[in-house]
Amino acid sequence: MTSLPVDWLEKDRRKLRVDASAFSDKVYEALTAACALVVPALVIAIALSIFAAAWPAFAKLGLSIITTSNWDVSGGHFGAAPALFGTLVSSTVALIIATPLAIGVAIFLSEFSPSWLRQPVGFLVDLLAAIPSVVYGLWGIFVLIPLLRQHVMPFLRDTLHLGATPFFSGPAYGPSMLAAGVILAIMALPYISAVSREVLMAVPRSQREAALALGATRWEMIRDAVIPYARSGIIGGIMLGLGRALGETMAVTMVIGNRLEISASLLSPGYTMASLIANEFSEATNDLHLSALMAVGAILFIITLIVNAVARWLVWSVARRRAQ
Amino acid sequence: MIKTVRSIAVALSAAALLSGGVASAQSVDLTGAGATFPYPIYSKWFSDYAQSTGVKINYQSIGSGGGIRQLSEQTVDFGASDGPMSDQELAGAKGGPVLHFPTVMGAVVITYNVPGLNRPLNLTGDVIADIFAGKITKWNDAQIVAQNRGVALPNSDILVVHRSDGSGTTYIFSDYLTAVSPSWSSSLGKGKEIKWPVGLGGKGNEGVAGQVKQTPGSIGYVELAYAKQNSLPYANIRNAAGRYITPSIASVTAAAASMKLPKNTDYRISIANAPGKDSYPISSMTWILVYQNQPDRVKGTKLVSFLRWAYKDGEKTAAALDYAPLPPSMVAQLQNRLKTIRIADTRVGDAR
Numbered sequence: 001m002t003s004l005p006v007d008w009l010e011k012d013r014r015k016l017r018v019d020a021s022a023f024s025d026k027v028y029e030a031l032t033a034a035c036a037l038v039v040p041a042l043v044i045a046i047a048l049s050i051f052a053a054a055w056p057a058f059a060k061l062g063l064s065i066i067t068t069s070n071w072d073v074s075g076g077h078f079g080a081a082p083a084l085f086g087t088l089v090s091s092t093v094a095l096i097i098a099t100p101l102a103i104g105v106a107i108f109l110s111e112f113s114p115s116w117l118r119q120p121v122g123f124l125v126d127l128l129a130a131i132p133s134v135v136y137g138l139w140g141i142f143v144l145i146p147l148l149r150q151h152v153m154p155f156l157r158d159t160l161h162l163g164a165t166p167f168f169s170g171p172a173y174g175p176s177m178l179a180a181g182v183i184l185a186i187m188a189l190p191y192i193s194a195v196s197r198e199v200l201m202a203v204p205r206s207q208r209e210a211a212l213a214l215g216a217t218r219w220e221m222i223r224d225a226v227i228p229y230a231r232s233g234i235i236g237g238i239m240l241g242l243g244r245a246l247g248e249t250m251a252v253t254m255v256i257g258n259r260l261e262i263s264a265s266l267l268s269p270g271y272t273m274a275s276l277i278a279n280e281f282s283e284a285t286n287d288l289h290l291s292a293l294m295a296v297g298a299i300l301f302i303i304t305l306i307v308n309a310v311a312r313w314l315v316w317s318v319a320r321r322r323a324q
Numbered sequence: 325m326i327k328t329v330r331s332i333a334v335a336l337s338a339a340a341l342l343s344g345g346v347a348s349a350q351s352v353d354l355t356g357a358g359a360t361f362p363y364p365i366y367s368k369w370f371s372d373y374a375q376s377t378g379v380k381i382n383y384q385s386i387g388s389g390g391g392i393r394q395l396s397e398q399t400v401d402f403g404a405s406d407g408p409m410s411d412q413e414l415a416g417a418k419g420g421p422v423l424h425f426p427t428v429m430g431a432v433v434i435t436y437n438v439p440g441l442n443r444p445l446n447l448t449g450d451v452i453a454d455i456f457a458g459k460i461t462k463w464n465d466a467q468i469v470a471q472n473r474g475v476a477l478p479n480s481d482i483l484v485v486h487r488s489d490g491s492g493t494t495y496i497f498s499d500y501l502t503a504v505s506p507s508w509s510s511s512l513g514k515g516k517e518i519k520w521p522v523g524l525g526g527k528g529n530e531g532v533a534g535q536v537k538q539t540p541g542s543i544g545y546v547e548l549a550y551a552k553q554n555s556l557p558y559a560n561i562r563n564a565a566g567r568y569i570t571p572s573i574a575s576v577t578a579a580a581a582s583m584k585l586p587k588n589t590d591y592r593i594s595i596a597n598a599p600g601k602d603s604y605p606i607s608s609m610t611w612i613l614v615y616q617n618q619p620d621r622v623k624g625t626k627l628v629s630f631l632r633w634a635y636k637d638g639e640k641t642a643a644a645l646d647y648a649p650l651p652p653s654m655v656a657q658l659q660n661r662l663k664t665i666r667i668a669d670t671r672v673g674d675a676r
Contacts (some may be wrong), residue, residue: 038656173483175524257524258526283389286387
């Protein structure tokens with residue numbers, strides 16, 4: 001007879017515990033939902049305020065902001081085509097340099113590196129992402145630019161005779177699209193390599209063993225069995241690096257030469273949209289000038305949005321092709 | 325993942341800013357915002373003034389443009405600018421008439437990198453204008469040689485380096501070129517940003533100086549204080565009286581002293597190309613901007629007391645930080661002018 005109340009008690013306690021955990025679950029759910037909603041809300045709020053501030057310039061100047069090249073504050077002309085051009089070109093140069101390097105690092109670390117070396121090298125590469133961009137800029141001014149001007153640029157232009165092409169012609173001052181591309185490459189590299197390394201390491205062992213069992217060499221194994229498996233992740237990493245390059249401001253401003261001009265030569269100075277805003281915003285008093293700078297910011301926002309969308313699509317389409 | 329970390333960092337720094345703002349709002353008596361050029365001397369003044377009177381002033385060196393905008397919106401008690409406000413900007417100020425109070429002066433020097441020079445270059449306004457407009461392109465151009473007899477000038481290209489960021493330094497420099505060169509005045513004009521026809525843009529004085537230091541054949545302009553503190557070479561400039569003047573604190577103060585001011589001047593004056601045989605021509609004032617009508621009695625009184633102190637004691641410390649003090653006669657006039665500030669509808673003088 002005494003056992004029954006104890007059983008009841010036990011039951012009640014169990015029920016109580018279930019209730020309590022259900023309650024804490026709800027609190028937890030609400031909290032995480034709030035966190036999850038705050039971030040998109042912030043993005044939307046930022047987008048709205050930028051577009052609202054940019055509206056007067058879009059209304060008055062229309063698309064001439066990105067289609068014309070005459071940026072003359074006192075004359076009221078705001079054509080930022082050279083900055084748009086510079087943003088796209090410097091980021092492209094950065095990816096051309098950084099992608100093979102970063103994937104090389106990732107392949108070495110995941111496939112060839114002895115385990116004692118993997119940690120320190122991986123750590124040092126990741127550390128590149130932690131260096132403040134103004135430090136990159138200073139390094140650019142005092143180390144990279146003199147190196148480019150005295151050795152790399154003359155070598156490219158004269159020794160390799162690339163000066164005959166429009167892409168490496170003209171005088172070599174130092175600050176240039178090339179300098180910006182190199183700085184951006186170093187800054188984007190850790191993002192690409194970290195993501196690539198993780199996805200390469202996540203490739204199943206069976207994939208490698210199957211390739212080796214068919215008589216593949218190590219290189220064939222990596223090329224035919226590992227990289228295709230990791231491709232979508234690597235593309236995601238490259239797009240992450242591109243996002244970094246598009247938005248970088250300080251380091252680029254310090255090395256690109258800040259010249260609003262479209263030139264085919266990588267040796268000549270250029271400008272980027274982010275630099276244009278950083279340079280002129282603090283001293284802009286005229287309303288149209290301010291609004292035009294906001295419009296440049298809005299266009300940069302749209303470009304990064306497009307890049308992210310393209311990245312998603314690439315990752316998705318590669319993943320789907322593999323599934324078939 | 326990195327994005328999440330980033331957004332957390334953004335949220336944290338926003339929180340830090342907010343809490344910082346709340347904390348400082350409680351302990352600060354006056355807030356100001358504006359020009360970066362006088363920031364070193366202003367922060368010394370504010371700290372000296374807090375020590376002697378206990379009045380705390382918070383100044384944000386966000387740039388002249390931001391200073392004018394914040395004053396117009398009445399979010400700060402005073403603004404500061406390296407260029408005077410335009411009539412249009414004055415009309416847009418929401419708190420009524422704005423008074424310009426010059427505080428100290430600065431100068432812009434022409435720095436260059438020409439290997440093998442045995443003494444400073446001599447330059448005139450016309451030549452400088454033509455170099456920065458891209459019309460003179462070689463160092464051994466006849467016009468440069470004519471002013472520098474006995475100096476071996478190389479047959480090399482001139483690389484112009486200018487500021488890429490909007491700045492009071494560019495304003496002072498282009499204000500001078502507008503005053504001395506009709507062709508500059510009609511084509512490029514004056515402003516904090518110029519549509520430069522040639523050259524490279526460097527961010528900040530350090531960006532221009534760094535580029536000039538590294539590139540043989542280059543020429544640029546930086547603030548006198550920056551050039552002195554970094555031992556850059558700079559040119560002697562021919563002034564309105566026809567003499568070549570070395571930029572210095574004394575020659576800048578001389579430029580202001582040589583100006584004949586009209587009786588009811590609003591002090592929105594340029595001292596570029598000033599008369600007077602000792603005047604350095606590329607000089608300019610920097611201003612503190614205040615509303616003539618101060619609606620808050622406590623703040624208004626503190627602001628006027630501070631400006632009075634700045635003219636009496638602050639000016640003495642200017643030279644130590646490489647700013648040129650105002651000439652004594654002008655300081656006396658400005659002390660008088662402080663009395664025109666009305667605090668809560670009563671004059672300062674009446675209130676006492």
